[in-house]
Amino acid sequence: MKVIAILIAASMLLAGIFLALFFFAVKKGQFDDLESPGFRILNESDGIKKRKLNN
16 A cells, blocks of 8 residues: 555656646747747748858
C-alpha cells in the first residue's frame, strides 16, 4: 500500500509541474499565433532563391 501512495503522490507532483509549465507557456504567449509559422516556411524559400541570385 505504501507503493501506491508514493506513486499517487509522484503522479500528482508531475501533473502539477506540467500544469505550471503549461500556464507559464500561455503567459509568455507561446500559443498566441498558431497559423503564421506554417505560412512562414513557404515564404522562406523565396528568400533563399533571391540570396543565390545576388551572390
